[in-house]
Structures are given as C-alpha cells and as structure tokens.
Amino acid sequence: MTAAPLVLLEGIAKQFGTGETAVRALSDVNLAVGPGEVVGLKGPSGSGKSTLLNVIACIMAPSAGRLSLAGEPIWDERYLVRDLRRLRRERIGFIFQFHNLLPFLTARDNVALAMTLAGQPRAQARQRAQALLEELEVGRRADAMPARLSGGEAQRVAIARALANAPPIILADEPTAALDSERARVAMDLLRRVARERAAAVLVVTHDEKIFDRFDRMVALRDGRVEAEVLRSA
C-alpha cells in the first residue's frame, strides 16, 4: 500500500472485565487500510471481529494501542477527539447485517435523515439522498417504505445511507448475510466501486465464502489476534 492509511491500528488490545473473568477480545492487532482498499475480516465466532469493528468505529474504547483515522490520531491511552459522535458521523459509514432502516421512513428519508442529523437543510438532504439512491440503482424505490423493499434493495438503501455524509471510512458487519449469492456479489461489487471511486477504505466482516474473491485482502482473526493476511491482486 502506497497512500497513507485511512484506518491505522497499532498494537490494539481490548479486554472485557478484570481479574479471573477477564476476556481478551483483541491482542496486539496491527492493521492498515488505505484509500480505495476493500478488506475482508474473517474468523471463527468469538475471534473478535465485531469488537474490532466497534473499536474502529469509536463505539468501543480499546484497552491499549493506538488508533488513527484519516491521518488523525484518535486513541492513545484515551480518546484524543472531543466530539466522538461528530467524528462517527463525518468519518464513518456503518452498514449493518440486516440494514437497520427505520421502518416508518421512506427509503429516501432514511438516507436524508443521516444528512439532516449532520446539519444539512432538509430539502438539500432529500435531493442528495435521491441522487445517491439513483447512483446505487434504487432511485425508483425512493418513496417505498422499508417493508416494501426486497433484501437487495434494502441493502442498497443502507449502503446509500452509509455514504450519505461522504465518509472516508466504510465499515460493514456481515452486509451480505441476508442476501442470496447473486445479490451478495452485486452488493460487494457496489462496495468495491464505491471504494475505488471515492478513494474510501472499506472493511467488511464476513463469514460468506462466496464473496471472499471480492476483497483485495482478507484478514483472518483467531482468539483476538491477526492470524493471517492474504494478499490478492486488485
């Protein structure tokens, strides 16, 4: 990787609890993800994948190590950034396993809400939400409520929402779990395109072997440690 990493973890550890019942969920994790890179994170249940994603998303504080996002030091024994909510809103797009769209808002308003929460005027947010939905080829479903969307459509709307504030870092937790293999590949290709076009860093937790060939690199976790990294040609 030549460009400066957007996600940089150095010696990251995370421990839950203390004493005899302590669980070391992450130990000495070093990881760098650069602009345009799509990295997969795999490992057995309990190996620390979700914990790692939560640490990067600044949802969970590490116990040790250093974390930088988009070149800015974020954690070094303590958070170095005052407004973590703002940091999450501006730097990180999070895509959940089952899309987590708000059921009482249309597809368009689900996407627009992320922008109005970040301070954009409502009319402008709705306009941009529509444009994003078009870009993800689900624009004609903009007025639909989430319950009326197919699994693939809902996941596209969730991707649009994650992109709403043009974050440099996109994190996804099992984003293809609810999709059949064809739709899973389409969703991954979309994330690859987004990473390339926006020079974003994309990190995806997945068990889904059908999409392993869609990553530039797979990182394997075991017992909270990076067990192996497999390099692929992009």
Ligand SMILES: Nc1ncnc2c1ncn2[C@@H]1O[C@H](COP(=O)(O)OP(=O)(O)OP(=O)(O)O)[C@@H](O)[C@H]1O
């Ligand atoms: N809030 C918590 N309190 C205590 N232990 C926790 C907590 N969250 C996770 N753990 C423990 O940390 C370890 C790593 O969990 P984590 O959820 O990160 O694994 P995972 O690889 O995402 O698993 P899965 O594939 O099942 O989702 C496990 O031993 C888990 O039991």
